[in-house]
Amino acid sequence: MIKNFIGNYRIPLIKIQRCNLVHYRFYSSVKDYSISKTRNIGIIAHIDAGKTTTTERMLYYSGYTRRIGDVDDGTTVMDYLKQERERGITITSATITFAWRNYRINLIDTPGHVDFTVEVERSIRVLDGAVTILDAVSGVEAQTQTVWAQANRYNVPRIAYVNKMDRVGARFGRTVREMRYKLGTTPLVCQIPVIQKDNRGNSLLCGIVDLLDMRVLDWNKDPKGSVINRTPLTDKYPIVGLYNEAIKGRSCLIETLSEMDDNMLDLFLSAEDHMKISVEDAKQALRRVTLNGKAVPVFCGASFRNIGVQPLIDAVVDYLPSPLDRPVPIASLSDDESIEILPKENEKLCALAFKVIHDNKRGPMVFVRVYSGKLDNHMTLYNTNIHNKERVNKLLQMYANDVEEISLITAGNIGVIIGLKETRTGDTLIQFNDSRKSLRLKNIDIPAPVFFRVVEAAGISEEKPLEEALKNILREDPSLHVHVDKDSGQTLISGMGELHLEIVKDRLLNDFKVKAKLGKMRISYRETVINDKIDHTYLYEREIMGKRLKAQISLTITPLHENDQGSFNEGGNRIILNLTKKTIISDELDQSINNQETSELIKLSIEEISNAVYTGIISSLYRGPILGFPITRLSINVHSLRLFGAESTKTAISTCASQALTDALKGRNLVLLEPLMNVNIDVPEEYLGVVLGDLTGTRRGNVLGLETSGNLFDNLDNNIEIYVPPDPIFFSSNKNDKIVNPKKVIHAHVPLSTMLGYSSSLRSLTGGTASFDMSLSSFGIMNDDRAKAVIREMQGGF
Numbered sequence: 001m002i003k004n005f006i007g008n009y010r011i012p013l014i015k016i017q018r019c020n021l022v023h024y025r026f027y028s029s030v031k032d033y034s035i036s037k038t039r040n041i042g043i044i045a046h047i048d049a050g051k052t053t054t055t056e057r058m059l060y061y062s063g064y065t066r067r068i069g070d071v072d073d074g075t076t077v078m079d080y081l082k083q084e085r086e087r088g089i090t091i092t093s094a095t096i097t098f099a100w101r102n103y104r105i106n107l108i109d110t111p112g113h114v115d116f117t118v119e120v121e122r123s124i125r126v127l128d129g130a131v132t133i134l135d136a137v138s139g140v141e142a143q144t145q146t147v148w149a150q151a152n153r154y155n156v157p158r159i160a161y162v163n164k165m166d167r168v169g170a171r172f173g174r175t176v177r178e179m180r181y182k183l184g185t186t187p188l189v190c191q192i193p194v195i196q197k198d199n200r201g202n203s204l205l206c207g208i209v210d211l212l213d214m215r216v217l218d219w220n221k222d223p224k225g226s227v228i229n230r231t232p233l234t235d236k237y238p239i240v241g242l243y244n245e246a247i248k249g250r251s252c253l254i255e256t257l258s259e260m261d262d263n264m265l266d267l268f269l270s271a272e273d274h275m276k277i278s279v280e281d282a283k284q285a286l287r288r289v290t291l292n293g294k295a296v297p298v299f300c301g302a303s304f305r306n307i308g309v310q311p312l313i314d315a316v317v318d319y320l321p322s323p324l325d326r327p328v329p330i331a332s333l334s335d336d337e338s339i340e341i342l343p344k345e346n347e348k349l350c351a352l353a354f355k356v357i358h359d360n361k362r363g364p365m366v367f368v369r370v371y372s373g374k375l376d377n378h379m380t381l382y383n384t385n386i387h388n389k390e391r392v393n394k395l396l397q398m399y400a401n402d403v404e405e406i407s408l409i410t411a412g413n414i415g416v417i418i419g420l421k422e423t424r425t426g427d428t429l430i431q432f433n434d435s436r437k438s439l440r441l442k443n444i445d446i447p448a449p450v451f452f453r454v455v456e457a458a459g460i461s462e463e464k465p466l467e468e469a470l471k472n473i474l475r476e477d478p479s480l481h482v483h484v485d486k487d488s489g490q491t492l493i494s495g496m497g498e499l500h501l502e503i504v505k506d507r508l509l510n511d512f513k514v515k516a517k518l519g520k521m522r523i524s525y526r527e528t529v530i531n532d533k534i535d536h537t538y539l540y541e542r543e544i545m546g547k548r549l550k551a552q553i554s555l556t557i558t559p560l561h562e563n564d565q566g567s568f569n570e571g572g573n574r575i576i577l578n579l580t581k582k583t584i585i586s587d588e589l590d591q592s593i594n595n596q597e598t599s600e601l602i603k604l605s606i607e608e609i610s611n612a613v614y615t616g617i618i619s620s621l622y623r624g625p626i627l628g629f630p631i632t633r634l635s636i637n638v639h640s641l642r643l644f645g646a647e648s649t650k651t652a653i654s655t656c657a658s659q660a661l662t663d664a665l666k667g668r669n670l671v672l673l674e675p676l677m678n679v680n681i682d683v684p685e686e687y688l689g690v691v692l693g694d695l696t697g698t699r700r701g702n703v704l705g706l707e708t709s710g711n712l713f714d715n716l717d718n719n720i721e722i723y724v725p726p727d728p729i730f731f732s733s734n735k736n737d738k739i740v741n742p743k744k745v746i747h748a749h750v751p752l753s754t755m756l757g758y759s760s761s762l763r764s765l766t767g768g769t770a771s772f773d774m775s776l777s778s779f780g781i782m783n784d785d786r787a788k789a790v791i792r793e794m795q796g797g798f
């Protein structure tokens with residue numbers, strides 16, 4: 001074991017040699033990190049904001065790595081998948097644990113690309129806090145707004161880090177303003193950048209002023225940024241104006257804090273001077289307002305230049321919550337009974353599987369967050385979602401792609417279980433002998449898939465490996481759907497976006513080494529009935545292999561409207577099964593003679609009968625009559641079922657329900673629906689016309705609104721004044737610096753079919769200066785011409 005000193009911090013390390021890379025990793029078991037000294041945090045942002053670059057520095061300064069990984073060279077610890085390194089993007093959230101100031105930080109680096117929103121969502125679900133990284137040149141981008149909204153959904157406290165302050169056009173003040181305006185939050189600026197001009201007139205980021213302790217931090221002594229110089233900032237500081245600006249920043253910070261925090265108000269009233277408030281008092285107030293979601297502390301830096309990262313990790317420890325600071329999760333025991341899951345080791349075990357990945361050597365690796373109790377490496381577990389017994393084989397602590405075997409995962413921590421055979425993302429795990437067999441933590445909502453492709457094994461011998469590989473990918477990725485088309489026998493994979501399915505293809509061919517062919521990328525349309533309320537009774541009667549099968553069902557189908565409230569199944573339908581002893585009619589007259597077989601009827605419980613009906617209806621909803629797309633927006637009410645003794649087996653009931661629905665829809669007023677996307681585009685004013693023209697022309701977009709990003713505060717409820725640093729932030733000479741025009745934000749509804757390949761079109765229309773974000777809004781009815789065109793296009797089959 002070696003002792004390592006970084007700044008003031010001493011971190012116990014072990015040395016691990018892998019190939020020619022040496023990792024120094026803090027050894028988790030040497031220190032018992034209490035739950036209050038644990039931080040489960042995520043890094044969330046728009047694509048390319050610098051999440052991985054920043055995380056790699058965190059690992060380096062914490063002593064986990066000895067070399068700083070580079071995204072552009074493909075040498076990062078966090079982006080370890082082959083596809084991530086090749087494309088320079090994060091696809092799967094990597095989890096890593098490192099120590100900082102005697103705190104244990106479990107960090108998740110999430111993807112920024114819109115196609116992997118579900119990956120972000122399932123990580124946010126188990127996080128206690130998040131660092132939002134913003135690009136100082138681009139400001140608050142479209143995907144930042146999406147991930148911010150996701151974090152809001154789970155009430156995750158955040159801090160923000162304005163990265164890339166070294167780039168030409170970096171605007172700290174504008175980014176802070178945009179946080180207020182676009183994210184609707186109260187940004188509290190805790191640092192200001194120190195920027196000087198060199199003798200060629202270029203601006204250089206040379207440090208940061210910490211507004212709490214009024215010191216200038218500079219990293220000039222060491223190119224790797226490990227050594228930080230902290231000099232008190234006085235009015236003698238060589239950069240003119242910097243001192244006054246910092247005084248202004250600190251005063252505003254204290255004032256804003258006193259408006260939001262009563263303790264700070266008392267201190268401020270008695271001190272009567274902003275500068276007299278101690279660093280410790282200011283920090284505590286900042287922590288309180290961050291934890292209760294009232295404000296977001298803002299930091300800045302340039303991770304690529306190794307500037308600003310250590311104070312950011314300090315801020316994670318100082319301002320983000322421990323599991324004890326979070327609201328206690330509530331788990332349901334039944335529809336109307338719920339209990340609190342207390343974050344204590346001596347409680348009964350309750351853990352959530354938030355991610356599953358398939359590892360060729362280790363098999364399925366199930367990532368869990370333990371909410372209460374402790375999980376040990378010999379436990380037998382119970383999965384309350386699939387009602388299965390599961391055995392723990394090993395427990396692992398993850399260091400991105402590297403692992404350490406551990407014996408325990410305690411309340412408030414994140415780790416990996418090896419040995420679970422069936423557990424999927426979102427399942428709740430308890431100890432096998434726990435009597436709370438229906439206890440469930442809330443799962444995440446997964447948006448409907450909008451693209452699909454046919455996948456086919458290259459030969460008969462490849463069919464089994466393909467099936468296995470798809471099964472494994474499916475367990476890993478809850479946003480992927482695999483469905484075998486009943487009529488054509490083809491296997492269809494559907495997902496969130498073009499890139500999503502492209503990556504699945506890559507993984508099938510390269511990781512799982514399956515020889516498979518993938519068809520063209522297609523839009524996943526939907527089918528529905530309009531205007532008709534259908535009452536239908538259907539009798540199913542068939543002889544299969546000498547056995548008579550018979551059942552009769554009565555149902556009513558009512559079209560739902562887009563804005564209808566209430567519960568839907570995953571296909572956007574509502575299935576109501578009104579099956580009770582009264583509505584299930586058992587017809588003894590038609591009963592089979594064989595007495596032994598009649599016992600099957602008696603054996604079927606109402607729950608089993610209902611499940612058989614449900615399965616039948618769902619299977620029929622998968623394939624609509626027009627083009628075989630899933631049927632949506634129907635309310636299906638099954639009000640009676642007639643059983644004929646032993647002939648009414650589960651299969652007979654299920655098939656009857658399925659055929660009843662298909663039969664009911666024959667000759668009805670069916671229409672095709674297409675996915676309509678919510679599209680937000682950030683575009684510089686000079687390209688606004690061309691982007692709008694393109695959007696409303698061939699792309700059939702409907703523009704809902706246009707905003708100017710930047711200095712609009714009008715639509716905010718709270719009138720708390722915040723400090724916004726000046727832009728550009730030069731204190732010696734700022735006369736000739738060009739101010740970049742604020743961007744416009746276009747909000748529109750656009751059919752997905754016209755948005756294929758939009759990122760490259762937008763790039764060429766705007767010279768790469770615009771960005772966009774897209775999510776499913778709804779499915780809209782196609783007009784006749786459009787429907788005919790789609791039918792023509794699809795007639796050649798999938």
Ligand SMILES: Nc1nc2c(ncn2[C@@H]2O[C@H](COP(=O)(O)OP(=O)(O)OP(=O)(O)O)[C@@H](O)[C@H]2O)c(=O)[nH]1
Nearest residue numbers: 047048049050051052053089090112164302303304
């Ligand atoms: N100039 C400059 N470039 C940076 C900085 N931080 C990151 N970059 C560059 O920005 C690009 C994107 O960085 P990443 O760290 O991959 O960004 P990301 O947010 O992880 O990207 P995704 O995971 O794909 O969403 C890379 O080319 C980095 O080298 C910075 O502080 N300054």
